[in-house]
Amino acid sequence: MQAPAKPDIHSESFLHEMMRRQLRLSIACAATFTIVLLGLPLANYFLPELMAKQVFGFTLTWLFLGIGFFPLVWAIAWVFIRRSIAMEETEVQAVTTVRGSDRAKPESIAAV
Amino acid sequence: MHIDPYILAFSSITVLVTIWMGFRAARQSKTAHDFFVAGRSVSVGWNASAISGEYLSAASFMGIAGMVMSSGYDALWYPVCYACGYLFLLLFIAGPLRRFGAYTIPDFAEGRYDSPIFRKIAVIFVLFIGFFYTMPQMKGAGTTLAYIFPGLPYWAGVVLVGVVITLNVALGGMKGITLVQAFQYWAKMFAISVPVFVLMSVYGHYGKQVASSAPSGSRVQYSATANWGQTATIATDAGRKPLPETAPADGKWLNPFGPLTTKAAKAAAKQGLIVNEKALALLYTYSLIIALVCGTAGLPHILVRFYTNPDGVAAKRTTMWVMILIGVFYMFPPVFGAIGRNLLPELYTGTGAKGTDKIVLELPRILNERYGPLGSILSGITCAGAFAAFMSTFSGLLVSMTGALAHDVYGKMLRPGSTPQARMKAFKFCAVAVGVVAILLGMQVEQFQINFMVGQAFAIAAASYFPLLFMSTWWRGMTMKGAAAGMLGGGLLALAGISLTSFSDLKWIDLGNFWSFHPVLRILCEQPAIWTVPLAIGLMVVVSKVTSREVPSDIRMKMLVLHAPEKLGLKQEYIAQEAH
Numbered sequence: 001m002q003a004p005a006k007p008d009i010h011s012e013s014f015l016h017e018m019m020r021r022q023l024r025l026s027i028a029c030a031a032t033f034t035i036v037l038l039g040l041p042l043a044n045y046f047l048p049e050l051m052a053k054q055v056f057g058f059t060l061t062w063l064f065l066g067i068g069f070f071p072l073v074w075a076i077a078w079v080f081i082r083r084s085i086a087m088e089e090t091e092v093q094a095v096t097t098v099r100g101s102d103r104a105k106p107e108s109i110a111a112v
Numbered sequence: 113m114h115i116d117p118y119i120l121a122f123s124s125i126t127v128l129v130t131i132w133m134g135f136r137a138a139r140q141s142k143t144a145h146d147f148f149v150a151g152r153s154v155s156v157g158w159n160a161s162a163i164s165g166e167y168l169s170a171a172s173f174m175g176i177a178g179m180v181m182s183s184g185y186d187a188l189w190y191p192v193c194y195a196c197g198y199l200f201l202l203l204f205i206a207g208p209l210r211r212f213g214a215y216t217i218p219d220f221a222e223g224r225y226d227s228p229i230f231r232k233i234a235v236i237f238v239l240f241i242g243f244f245y246t247m248p249q250m251k252g253a254g255t256t257l258a259y260i261f262p263g264l265p266y267w268a269g270v271v272l273v274g275v276v277i278t279l280n281v282a283l284g285g286m287k288g289i290t291l292v293q294a295f296q297y298w299a300k301m302f303a304i305s306v307p308v309f310v311l312m313s314v315y316g317h318y319g320k321q322v323a324s325s326a327p328s329g330s331r332v333q334y335s336a337t338a339n340w341g342q343t344a345t346i347a348t349d350a351g352r353k354p355l356p357e358t359a360p361a362d363g364k365w366l367n368p369f370g371p372l373t374t375k376a377a378k379a380a381a382k383q384g385l386i387v388n389e390k391a392l393a394l395l396y397t398y399s400l401i402i403a404l405v406c407g408t409a410g411l412p413h414i415l416v417r418f419y420t421n422p423d424g425v426a427a428k429r430t431t432m433w434v435m436i437l438i439g440v441f442y443m444f445p446p447v448f449g450a451i452g453r454n455l456l457p458e459l460y461t462g463t464g465a466k467g468t469d470k471i472v473l474e475l476p477r478i479l480n481e482r483y484g485p486l487g488s489i490l491s492g493i494t495c496a497g498a499f500a501a502f503m504s505t506f507s508g509l510l511v512s513m514t515g516a517l518a519h520d521v522y523g524k525m526l527r528p529g530s531t532p533q534a535r536m537k538a539f540k541f542c543a544v545a546v547g548v549v550a551i552l553l554g555m556q557v558e559q560f561q562i563n564f565m566v567g568q569a570f571a572i573a574a575a576s577y578f579p580l581l582f583m584s585t586w587w588r589g590m591t592m593k594g595a596a597a598g599m600l601g602g603g604l605l606a607l608a609g610i611s612l613t614s615f616s617d618l619k620w621i622d623l624g625n626f627w628s629f630h631p632v633l634r635i636l637c638e639q640p641a642i643w644t645v646p647l648a649i650g651l652m653v654v655v656s657k658v659t660s661r662e663v664p665s666d667i668r669m670k671m672l673v674l675h676a677p678e679k680l681g682l683k684q685e686y687i688a689q690e691a692h
Contacts, residue, residue, distance in 0.1 A: 009680055015668060019675050023586060026203040033199060037405070041397045044368035045390060052367060054326060057319025061368060065188040066446050070439035073199050077435050080203060081428045088424075088677040095680060 009095055021087060029080045036072060040065065116477075118485060119260055122492030126299075126499045131280055133292045156426055160433035162290045165297030167194075167438055169245075169505035170252030172445070173300060174498055175562030178469035179372070180449025181459065182561070184325075184365030186372035186397070187449070190563055191442035193401055195435060197408020197570075202431045205409055208585045208674040210427050211683060217577055218516060224584050225592035226664055233596055235520045237576050237603055242513040242546075243553060244569035248562040249509070250274060250554020251469065252502040255562075256495060258465040259473045266465040270554045277503060278547025281510045282540045296500050297437065303497025304444045307476045307490040311451055314479065321450035324352050325362040352454035359460040365453065369393035373400075376631035376638070383628045395642070396635045400567065403641035406578040407570025424678050448472050464558035473498060510550070514543040556618065567639075568610045575644035576603030583652050585674055588667050594656025602648025609637035609644075 007014045044051050044061055051061035058066070172194065179187035214220035218238065222231035250270045257269025312318060364370045373393035380387045452459065452471040455478055459468045472494050479487030522530070522538040530538070557565060576599045583590055583598070613634065616623035627634040636643060656663075664670060669689065672682045 009676065009682070010668075010672070012668065015672055015675070019586070019671070022675060030200065030203050033196065037196065037401060038398070041368070041394055041401075045394050048367070054323065055319075057317075057321075057323035057326075059185075059322070059326070059366060062185055062188065062322055062366070063319075065185070065192055067443055069192045070195060070443065073196055074432075074436055074439065077199055077202060077432050081432055084207070085425055085428065088679075092677045092679045 007095055018091060022084070025080065025083055025087065029076050033073065033076050036069075115261060116488050116491070118488035119492040119495050122489075122496045123256075123260055123499055126496035127276075127503070130292075130296075130500065130503055131276075133295075135280075135283075156430050156433060158290055158294050159430045160437055161294035161297045163293075163430065163434045164437040164441070165293040165295070165300065166504065166508060167434070168297065168300050168441060168501055169566065170249045170498065170502035171563050171566035172438075172442065173304065173501035174252050174255070174469055174472050175248060175564075175566065176442070176445040177448035177452070177472045178467070179561055179563040180446040181452040181471050182360070182449075182468040183372035184360060184370045185368050186370050186393075187563070188446060189397065189400055190404065190567065191445065193404030194408060195439045195442055197405045198431065198435050198438070200405055201409045202428065202435075205581045205585060206427065206431055207424060209581070210424055211676070211678055212670075212674050213683065216512070216516075217581070218520060220584070221580070221595070224664075224670060225590075225595060227592045230592050230596055232520060233599065234580075235516045237572075237599065238516045239513055239546075240603070240607060241569055241573050241577070242509050243550060244572060245566065246506055246509050246550040247553050247557045247560075248565035248569075249502040249506040250550065251465075251557050251560065251562050251565065252498060253506070254554065254558065255465040255470050256473060256498045256502070259470050260495060266558045267555045269465075271551055273503070273506075274547060274551035274554060277507050277510065278544060278551070281507055281514065281547070282543040293504065296504050299500050300497045301437075301441055303493045303500070304441060304448075304472070307494055308444050308447045310479065310486070310490060311476065312447065314482070315451060315455060318447050318450065321447070321454055322366065324454050325366040327362075353457050355453075355457050356461045359453070359457055369397070373397050376627065376634040379628040379634070380631035385629065385631070387631055392631055392635060395632070396639055399635065399639035399642035402645055403567060403571035403574045403639060406574035406641065406645055407572075409574075409578045409581065411573060411577075445472065448475055451475060467561075469562050506550070510543060510546055513546050514539060517542040517546065559618070560614070568614070571610060571639065571641050571644075572603055572606045574641045575606040575648050576600075579645065579648040579652055583649060587653075587656075588671050589656050589660060589663060590652060591656045591659045591662040593659045593662060594652045594654075597655040598648040598650075598652030601651045602644045605647065606640040606644040609640040613638040 040061070051059065053060045055063050172191070176187065176191050179190065209220060212220065212223065214223055216238075218231045218234040221234035222228055250273070253273035254266040254269035257272060258264050258266050261269075315321075359365075360371045369390050373396040374389050376396070377387050377389040377392040381389065448471050449468075452468065452475050456471065456475055459466070459471060459474065462468075473491060476490035476494060477487040479490065481487075518535065518539040522535070522542070527534065527538075579602060580595055580599050584595060612621075612623065613627075615621045616627065666686075666689070669682070669686055673686045676682045
């Protein structure tokens with residue numbers, strides 16, 4: 001039985017896969033945030049009465065933009081940080097589970 | 113001239129302590145760089161406080177409150193986007209840049225593209241964006257001094273503060289010491305929050321203040337409750353003072369698409385054009401949002417601090433804390449704006465240094481009516497906070513702009529073989545030169561709002577640095593020429609648009625009529641991000657594809673260094689290769 005192949009960290013596929021994973025996480029978080037960020041002016045434009053409803057004295061839209069937006073940003077940041085740190089740990093483990101000289105030599109880079 | 117002693121005392125103490133700390137630290141010469149190089153790690157808490165302290169300039173401290181008071185709801189986009197830009201930084205740029213090891217954007221530009229020429233182009237933008245950032249700090253300085261010394265003209269305050277800080281930097285002080293900056297954050301946080309809590313307990317909480325501008329059916333009755341249980345109503349008209357004519361009406365102030373975003377539309381309507389005011393305001397809003405969010409991701413002086421953390425994980429945690437620290441801070445200035453509208457509407461009739469930009473300084477003083485010197489003390493505290501804000505930001509900018517000028521222009525271009533003494537002299541000379549230009553520019557901008565000017569700086573960064581950092585990090589097909597084309601194209605066009613509108617507002621060129629008939633153009637020039645950012649990215653893609661043979665040969669290694677976990681040691685490999 002062959003041992004599972006360890007990723008060659010200097011290979012194209014390793015780089016490609018790693019960047020793809022990272023970009024996907026970043027874009028997912030950014031998209032969540034961007035939808036709310038860009039959606040609020042639209043809500044203000046198309047639903048002015050709803051956004052002007054009074055809540056604790058504020059208008060709904062003032063309460064959200066002046067105060068409520070920040071915890072949302074914190075939550076997204078929190079999720080991103082946890083996931084990206086976990087992703088890094090996984091990547092490191094996948095590469096270093098077997099000690100030894102599996103790392104490709106620099107010459108292979110010249111073949112780019 | 114009647115000078116309030118408390119205000120003078122608090123302000124002087126802050127100024128002297130700041131300068132003293134700067135000189136002491138200069139003697140120990142422990143900069144952020146030094147901490148890193150010495151191998152010591154700065155804890156997440158200290159570092160987060162320091163980054164937050166450095167981030168909060170006069171715009172954050174004074175400008176937001178002033179703009180909320182003058183323009184209402186629309187101004188709230190500024191603090192939110194200032195904080196949220198950091199999220200974009202975290203998601204796309206911070207990690208890779210930290211792994212790459214570039215301390216500044218010019219460093220990154222050179223390292224990513226193996227191009228000293230590109231470094232120089234990046235340095236040019238450090239200067240441009242830097243000057244746009246110094247102007248609002250100078251406005252803050254002029255406004256604050258005019259407040260402390262009634263009768264002192266605005267320009268005198270600018271010159272005084274500018275000279276003091278320039279000399280300080282030239283003589284070697286005011287480096288970005290972690291301890292000093294961390295202290296500055298907490299000082300500013302204290303200075304913005306304590307007066308707010310006191311004012312709210314006396315005059316009613318935040319929501320009530322905003323509600324005063326709501327349609328009369330839902331207006332809340334005002335009463336001031338002293339700590340000792342006495343109650344008294346302040347004024348007859350639902351508890352707030354009457355608004356002067358120059359103030360925006362309630363509906364405009366409270367609701368979206370108010371004075372800030374509808375200027376161009378209104379000018380057009382006056383000429384008889386049929387315009388959809390709200391749609392134009394929506395365009396303005398989106399362009400503003402893009403400028404502020406993308407511009408944050410391109411601030412030159414913020415990135416250095418990521419390297420005082422021992423590793424990438426700590427850097428990410430630091431960023432989380434920074435977002436919390438600055439987010440909490442940013443909830444407070446709008447309260448000043450809301451209370452100011454109700455209780456100090458006289459500021460609506462002032463212009464420049466006597467306008468709403470000084471609400472944070474002036475507002476606490478109304479407590480003097482009831483509680484003796486408490487108002488002056490709190491006002492002194494906010495003045496101290498303002499000094500902390502614009503002094504530290506201006507000196508930080510001066511240091512990084514001078515560094516770029518002295519190191520790159522003098523050290524590498526003009527006199528590559530110069531001695532350390534010569535370089536020191538060059539540094540001092542450049543510091544004075546940059547300081548003088550900043551002072552002269554600062555003297556011209558009294559009529560512009562602090563916050564607005566910072567937004568302009570961000571718009572230029574959004575169209576130049578942000579596309580550079582984002583595309584360089586995530587697309588391996590970028591070439592130096594592509595990056596340069598995008599950065600120059602986007603950045604210079606943004607600069608041109610902004611200058612056009614600013615010069616015409618200053619009446620240096622007469623375009624008022626033209627703008628009235630072309631409101632869309634006016635909006636796109638005043639807030640250029642919505643077209644310059646995509647343009648910059650587009651130019652980068654197109655020119656890179658055309659010059660695709662010039663992609664760096666070791667691009668895969670570069671991308672690995674940017675993205676692979678630090679534990680895999682690819683950075684060390686890369687450095688070893690570069691040495692051959």
